[in-house]
Amino acid sequence: MKSIRVWLLVLFLALFTGQLSAGVVDVVVIVDESASMSTEHAWISPTLGTLNSELALLGMSANYALIGFADGGQGRTLAGIGTLAATQTATSSLTTGGGPTEDGYAAIHYALNNLTFTVGAALNVILITDEDRDTANSALTYASILAELTARNALLNVAVNNPFSCSGAALGIDKAGTAYKADGAGGYTSCTPGVIGNGQGNTETAYVPLAQATGGAAWDLNRLRAGGLTATSFTNAFVDIKVTEIQQHDDVPEPATSALVGLALIGFACLRFGKR
Numbered sequence: 496m497k498s499i500r501v502w503l504l505v506l507f508l509a510l511f512t513g514q515l516s517a518g519v520v521d522v523v524v525i526v527d528e529s530a531s532m533s534t535e536h537a538w539i540s541p542t543l544g545t546l547n548s549e550l551a552l553l554g555m556s557a558n559y560a561l562i563g564f565a566d567g568g569q570g571r572t573l574a575g576i577g578t579l580a581a582t583q584t585a586t587s588s589l590t591t592g593g594g595p596t597e598d599g600y601a602a603i604h605y606a607l608n609n610l611t612f613t614v615g616a617a618l619n620v621i622l623i624t625d626e627d628r629d630t631a632n633s634a635l636t637y638a639s640i641l642a643e644l645t646a647r648n649a650l651l652n653v654a655v656n657n658p659f660s661c662s663g664a665a666l667g668i669d670k671a672g673t674a675y676k677a678d679g680a681g682g683y684t685s686c687t688p689g690v691i692g693n694g695q696g697n698t699e700t701a702y703v704p705l706a707q708a709t710g711g712a713a714w715d716l717n718r719l720r721a722g723g724l725t726a727t728s729f730t731n732a733f734v735d736i737k738v739t740e741i742q743q744h745d746d747v748p749e750p751a752t753s754a755l756v757g758l759a760l761i762g763f764a765c766l767r768f769g770k771r
Contacts, residue, residue: 518556521558521618521619523559523561523576523619523621524543525562525563525599525606525622525623526539526562526622527624528593529565529566529597529625531591532624534716535716535719536589538719539583539623543559543579543583544583546738547559547579549735558616559579559581560572560577562605563589564599564601568601568631569598569605570602595626596626598628598631598635600628600637600701601631601635602622603622603643604632604635604643607620607643607644617744618647618648619649619737620651621651622706623653623655628702648744650710652706652713652714652740653705653706653711654733656695656715656716657693657694657698657699658694659691660674661676661686665689665715666718666733667733668707668712668713670708670712673686674686674690675736677718677725677728677729682728691703691713710744711740
């Protein structure tokens with residue numbers, strides 16, 4: 496009986512000090528493969544490398560996947576859930592031959608229903624496109640895509656053709672309405688309240704609120720295209736806020752962890768009543 500009590504105590508200590516938390520996240524990048532996207536295609540690989548390094552410093556591990564989508568297409572898997580290196584290599588297969596009609600909803604739907612995700616991992620999705628949502632699949636709506644993301648507890652970020660501001664141009668805006676601004680030296684500052692401007696077509700209604708509704712941020716890829724220190728600020732802000740989002744998102748108890756908590760509680764209850 497004593498050995499059981501010791502085991503249960505160890506289990507509780509492990510649970511509440513985080514030793515049984517997997518700290519794993521699946522990061523899925525969904526990117527537009529049209530002629531104007533070469534800057535973003537080149538940006539993905541080094542940015543994922545930086546993100547991975549920051550997560551590793553926090554004791555977290557990540558898996559990655561890459562989905563491309565083009566004119567009228569639902570998406571194609573360039574790299575399934577796997578290693579950083581495999582996904583970085585796959586970025587060389589991105590094309591810029593697609594036309595002007597891209598349906599980001601169809602690409603998100605494709606990714607959520609065709610990738611095999613890591614059991615127990617948090618899920619983060621990054622949509623990158625300079626086009627608004629062109630409807631290739633009319634069955635997919637804002638409500639249906641949000642429901643799909645929510646069902647998988649997925650957090651969405653978007654890097655899109657949409658301006659943001661807060662006493663001047665901003666790099667992006669998070670779920671709470673905080674804007675991030677370049678500081679002129681490659682860093683960034685925060686500012687409230689952030690304002691969502693008029694983006695390409697329906698971008699500010701189709702993509703930006705979708706990201707915020709899942710707890711994610713939206714970013715103006717034109718700040719990346721500006722180059723120089725502004726682009727450096729964009730990347731630094733994007734990675735830092737992404738890491739913060741992943742930490743917060745990964746704090747949600749995993750099913751396996753919840754089951755262990757329940758098991759430990761039952762065990763302690765049995766021991767307590769067994770003494771009576």
